[in-house]
Amino acid sequence: MGLRLRSGLSFCVAENRAIFLDLARDRYFALRADEERAFLDFAMAGGTTDGADICPSLARLVSAGLLVEGDLEGGGAGGIVPVIAEPVCRDFVGRDDAVLSRRAVALALVCQLRAGLAVRGRPLGALVRRVRGVPLRGGGERVPFGNIVAAHRRADLWFSVHDRCLAKSVALFRALRRNGTDARLVFGVSARPFAAHCWVQLGDRVLSCPLDQARLFTPILVA
Known part of the structure; x- marks a missing residue:
């Protein structure tokens, strides 16, 4: 199945940490270490799983509503990607x-x-x-x-x-x-x-x- 971030969520990787912005709840937050590792590994793998291999840490993010089933944003691989802006020079x-x-x-x-x-x-x-x-x-x-x-x-x-x-x-x-x-x-x-x-x-x-x-x-x- 494909998973994507819940609407209103965005994230970036800052100093090797995944930081999230939840516009719906008006807050920034980070994940527990095990959840962060699972999330980043999953994102780097393209944001897809067959459902059977989902690890407990990732399953908690699904249960919490951070990740939801659906079409991958942007289409194809890399459905869960950090925000990218043009580098400031x-x-x-x-x-x-x-x-x-x-x-x-x-x-x-x-x-x-x-x-x-x-x-x-x-x-x-x-x-x-x-x-x-x-x-x-x-x-x-x-x-x-x-x-x-x-x-x-x-x-x-x-x-x-x-x-x-x-x-x-x-x-x-x-x-x-x-x-x-x-x-x-x-x-x-x-x-x-x-x-x-x-x-x-x-x-x-x-x-x-x-x-x-x-x-x-x-x-x-x-x-």
Whole structure:
């Protein structure tokens, strides 16, 4: 039979640990050592079994509802695969010293205030659904995306730097998408010690935080 991850679950392998994000239950978690070994071996084998050879550790994951029977996502072998994002190789270089209009900075400030309210107390699953619903604008006159990034960096100065990666990234992501820039919102984790972070990425370029910071985390969800 084929097994796949339950809908709403994603995982990555960070520092040789399988870390999961459960959007439905709004939590990150890891498995017991024996379950982790069984899960990773099963995933590397292509996510299929004849049912008779399923080990007790893997059976517990099925009983817990983490793995369910069904068509393998993506089709064929490798139905249970970690999240893959384009590797980040470059910082955004550019317009921190640019002459920005007061209006551009004010718009960025309003975007960040709205994003701060949107993420406060909202389950991550609901936030991700809302973010994925932001349309990518097509046609019309566009602002150079570097100007938008620079305006948001300038707006950052009005806020505390503590624990703001989600709000600032959501704000910048929305602004870029509405401008027609096909950016991605990336959630990442580190395993030892556990930590979570998110950033905005365009191709291999990090837009919302330093490159060295993003490289500390392994992507677990891409919106």
